[in-house]
Amino acid sequence: MEPIQAQMVFCCAEQWMGGYFYQVEPWGDGLRLDPGHASTGVYCLTAVDSGETGFLWGRAAVEADLPADTALRIYARAADTRRWEDWPDLDRGIQSLGASPMASLREIFGAPVSDSGDCLLPCVGRYLWIMLELTATGTQAPVIRTLRLWMRGDHMTDYLPAIYQGEDFTRRFLSIFDSMYTDMDRRIDTLPGQMDYQHAGGDLLRYLASWVCVERGGSEEELRQRIRTALPDYEDLYTVEGVRRSVRRLTGRDPILIEPFQVSPNRPDCQDPVLYRRLYGEDPYRFFVLLPEDTFSGQRERELFQRDMEAVIPAGMTMQMIQLKPCVQLDWHTYLGINARIGGYVPAVIDEQATIHYDTTIGGANHE
Template sequence: MQDTQSFFSFNKPLDWEQGCAANMDMSTKGLSIRSTEKYGVYRIVRLDELEGMESISDASVTPSGKLLLMDDHAGVWVYDDENQHREPLFRQGHPLFSGSAMLASLSDVWVTADPNSERRLGVYAMSNGQTLWAASEWNGLELLPLSLYAGGKLRSVYTLVPITITVGMNGNLEVPAGGQLVVLEWSEAGETIQVYEHESLRLEEAASIEELRGRFSLSAYDETVAVLDSHRKGVTVFFGADRSAMSFTVDQEGSFAGISIDTNHNLYIGSSGADWHEGGNERFILKYRGNGEFVEKVSGFRGRAEKLLHDSRNRMYVFDRFSGQITRLELQARTMTLAETGLPQGVYFSAELDTTETETIWHKIRLDADIPEETQIRISYFASDRKEGLLDGQFVDYTDFLTSEEVSIRDKLRATGHLWSEPIVNPQDALLMKAQGQYLWLKIELLGSGQKSPLIRKLRVYFPRTSLLTYLPAIYQQDEEHSPFLERFLALFGTFFDDMEDRIERISANFDADAVSGPYLEWLGRWLAISDRDSWGEVKLRQLIREAPTLYKLRGTREGLIRMLRIYTGTEPFLLEYFQFKQMQETSELRRLFEQLYGDNPYCFCVMLPPEYVRTDQQRMTIESIIEDGKPAYTDGKLIVLQPWMYADMHTYLGINTYLSEPTLLTLDERSSMPYNTVLIDVDRDKRMDIHTRLELDSELD
């Protein structure tokens, strides 16, 4: 109805890449604010609310996410926080370890380490509490574990132990100044398979074993092992089978405890400061790369941590004995913030859109986008007949300035602020007012929330200006005061007509069986009078529609029926007509058999299919419907489903549903059955060694 228009389209990454984006993702889906996964609180387990448990002294987590808890009296429990189900593993009062022991777990075993008990290291079955192995010494030295971890690629147990031990002035065991600590890796069988040693694990001053308890935290994943010394705020990391090591210092304020490694080999270190002198709510979990590079503070959790753990699904657990709770953190999608503003937003500047004609009056923009609640899209523009202009006292190329990586977003926004139009907020179809010139530039701002971002799938910019106002009398066009409003009002109807004309122009695509699916494909199937379209499925229905012209030419013929059945079943059917066995009926011995099998009607034919292609009543009904629709006039068709057994006087076709093989021993298994009419012996010939006995075929000697 309106004059032909042209447009610029942004609908694939190559289109967007012509401009410059800040904090934006340009993907095949469209343009959106960058996002990342960050930890957020999923659930808090308050341990004092669990009935039947004393004060919890230590906690661990299995790879599947179940919590393993130990109370002050050495009672051990397993707790499923999803179903709020708890089950005791060890009752209180046993002599194996004390309530001050350290706890760790694997999928089917759990581990304790206690330098104050006779059994320093013990591994127990999760199912029944049976001791699998235990150790009290290593390499001739008394085993005094200071930290414990279980897990990693090889399902190993890791302990941090001193190898330089002396007796202090008060008679207590201590590690002297310069004393060495090492990490021992134990196999599932209780053997030491690796020793991790580094100079950073030497003590600067003497300390007793009791003083060293709680000072160190240990974690491992794959072939990475990390040790945190909370007293010196130092971290030692071992890599690979060669046990190469590096160390770094936590340069953040505060005191720290607990270290854990995720599946990407990132390190997480918890804050252990008390509320009254550490700023309370400003305590964060710190995230580091494996090489010691600081990444960020985990802003999704603020609080005290005594122990950090990860399960196999990268969920993080924070144990705080002081408050008596375990916090579970899960990775959640978060929109990233723009560095210049600190807000979850993105800014995009386009290159120039060139119509090649001066004084072009730009018409409108059309936007295909998802705009969730609490998010916004703002589009500004400016047009000019010149590509260059004066910005900050310099004559520059607008496109070069806007797309330059060397100019910050803040400078671009400040220098070009006077050029842009008032922003159009969340437009779907909007006129471009006062936009005249050969070139047009766009500024797109995406404003998101903490977890959501708008997504622009497609953007079109139309030119030149066309309007239904031109179809009205001249008096309506000459009224400068009211014609702009009338033009905008009529633009609503212009959009409606544009959409309708666009659908009419693309209507042919709806007739292509390879291009449509779902309801449109079923709609095409109705054109062919196909019954039970749902039972065909989209793949078979497409093939049937493609071959429809040929099939209709062959309708009522043997070849046409076979091709229809081949499309539906995916196999070649066997079609038997009367003339094919007519001569055999001349023999009186065979006449009765053929009449029983195929009938004596010369105008009836049989379609035979293996049973695996006619599994359900719906399939049988569809096949019978195909035979009924495709049979020649004045004939009848009968479906015969071949059965996977052989009768000498029934439907027997060698190589099709009948196979001859050597006899084998009787074996009843999941693929065999014995019907009620099976006879295992010959009457009057049982218990005989005669012609019916064949060794290794139907008989065995024990």
């Protein structure tokens, strides 16, 4: 058995806009209960034309996000004509309902056909109208993502002897297993698309990210960007640019990196070896990361950053982080409104416990 199902799928904003909204609003490519109004709202889909008189409608499935204290009900009505009582067109009649349409809508559609998102439609007629009712008693609003209508296609009863094909009970009973089979088959067919990180979301996107060792990330778009550049990122992970990118990703700030050779007191052009030896030491396997003072909100966040950086720096290297305070540097001839001048500097030693203070000057004039 290879079921070929003809479906009509409503999954984008343009498809919803022609319907009737009552305390329900468009939300992305779906629908959402308007959180600023009452706890109940409805959406009525315009007539779906099967093109066949006496058409036997099958299954409807709604994919929705239903948090706690929310509910979804599905209403359906079918007929071979668009007319309903005095209205020559049911769609236009619904659009003309007043401020309190619920009583009229329930009279048109009757009892709900389902209190869940997947149901069989007990409807016969060329035209089908669907009403979706959303209810929320808490603070979260339910969201409808997709509506699927099974129009026609193979059914398990089609493979039974003719005497069973006309039995309504047999068809409805086998529809339970038919829907399970077709859903499973559809998931298998769409599996390659679900494994595409550009379209996946939620837990599946984080699972795909773990395949390329992208364990942390903010929004889904940031995760996709990191997956997209995972290979070149790993190629230069332990370079200067790679370390700078890791700091930027973890803190959101652009750091200043100081490597040992830049401040080595043994360089021929070093004007004050004693000072540089006190400031930076002589460890050739330690580099410095300078960040603004307000980069971290507390000690715990600072410790987490240092722990995470240990995994993305070259083996055998150690990192020392220095937080800088914003300041104004006064030169030797700087006048403050009185006949005074500022001079001199305070040397500092950079080690695991010290930070560079705002009044610290690295270097100095030759005569000092």
